[in-house]
Amino acid sequence: MRSIFMSLFYKSPFENLKRHADKVSECARMFSKAVACHLDGKCEDFDNLTDEVARLESEADAIKRNIRGHMPKGILMPMDKFQFFMYLREQDKVVDAVEEALYWLSYRSEGIKDEISDDLSFLVEKVVPTIEKLSPLVDIAARFFKARYKEERTEIKSLIRDIRQQEHEADHLERELIHKIFTTVKDPMEVFFLIRLVETIGSIADHAQNASDMMRAMIAE
Numbered sequence: 001m002r003s004i005f006m007s008l009f010y011k012s013p014f015e016n017l018k019r020h021a022d023k024v025s026e027c028a029r030m031f032s033k034a035v036a037c038h039l040d041g042k043c044e045d046f047d048n049l050t051d052e053v054a055r056l057e058s059e060a061d062a063i064k065r066n067i068r069g070h071m072p073k074g075i076l077m078p079m080d081k082f083q084f085f086m087y088l089r090e091q092d093k094v095v096d097a098v099e100e101a102l103y104w105l106s107y108r109s110e111g112i113k114d115e116i117s118d119d120l121s122f123l124v125e126k127v128v129p130t131i132e133k134l135s136p137l138v139d140i141a142a143r144f145f146k147a148r149y150k151e152e153r154t155e156i157k158s159l160i161r162d163i164r165q166q167e168h169e170a171d172h173l174e175r176e177l178i179h180k181i182f183t184t185v186k187d188p189m190e191v192f193f194l195i196r197l198v199e200t201i202g203s204i205a206d207h208a209q210n211a212s213d214m215m216r217a218m219i220a221e
Contacts, residue, residue: 012142013067013084014138014141014142014145015142016063016066016067017067017084017087017088017091017138017142018135018138018139018142019063020060020063020064020067020088020091020092021091021134021135021137021138021139022135023056023057023059023060023063023095024060024091024094024095024131024134024135025131025132025134025135026056027053027056027057027060027094027095027098027099027131028098028128028131028132029128030049030052030053030056031053031098031101031102031124031128031131031204032124032125032128033045033049034046034049034050034053034102034105035101035102035105035120035121035124036121036124037049038105038106038108038111038112039111039112039117039120039121041111046106047106049102050102050103050106053098053099053102054099056095057095057096057098057099060092060095061092061095064088064092067088068085068088080217080218083214083217083218084218086214087211087214087215087218090207090208090210090211090214091134091207091208091211093207093210094131094134094204094207094208094211097200097201097203097204097207098131098204100200101197101200101201101204104193104196104197104200105197107193108193108197112194113185115180115184116177116180116181116184116185116194119173119176119177119180120177120197120198120201122173123170123173123174123177123198123201123202124201126166126169126170126173126205127166127170127201127202127204127205129162129166130163130166130167130170130204130205130208130209131204131205131208133159133162133163133166133208133212134163134208134211134212136159137156137159137160137163137212137215140152140155140156140159141156141215141218141219144156144219153219156215156216156219157216157219159212160212160213160215160216163208163209163212164209164212166205167205167206167208167209170202170205171202171205171206174198174199174201174202177198178195178198178199181194181195181198182195
């Protein structure tokens, strides 16, 4: 019944949530390019790509504040308001983790050893798809909460399963890479740098899964 009252809300909160998700997707693309650029060693666009991610993070943050600041008190929503804001929180943390990973990577101007950089590239390839699925997830959810069609719920669940599977694969790679760093890298400072970098990149997929878990809770009957 709450979906009926959604039409009374002057603007669906999912409109801005989708705009926020689109910024997250843009960050995913910039993140992949920036990491590849840094690992290449000859690319000169890393700083520009990092600045672009910082700009997108700032825009996403502004959208987040707008959503939080313009939600009328007592508004009837077709989902639990707490779950909605928790979803927004986790989706926003994806962008924060992307920005943090790039800033941390920038501290290693001398580059990363080839035997680690290849695995790092593979980890990024596993992490990025979890971010890219958030925008279509929000888009389908927006349609679902208007009419609650069974087909759209099925699509949402399918996307959530994909995100969970990809996060699981990224988590497995993260553990393997950390083990490899401990066993092959001798310099303690380099070990510390690499492990924190790997864990930060891994946290991107963690937050994407957390967001999808909140979406699963929102569509539950």
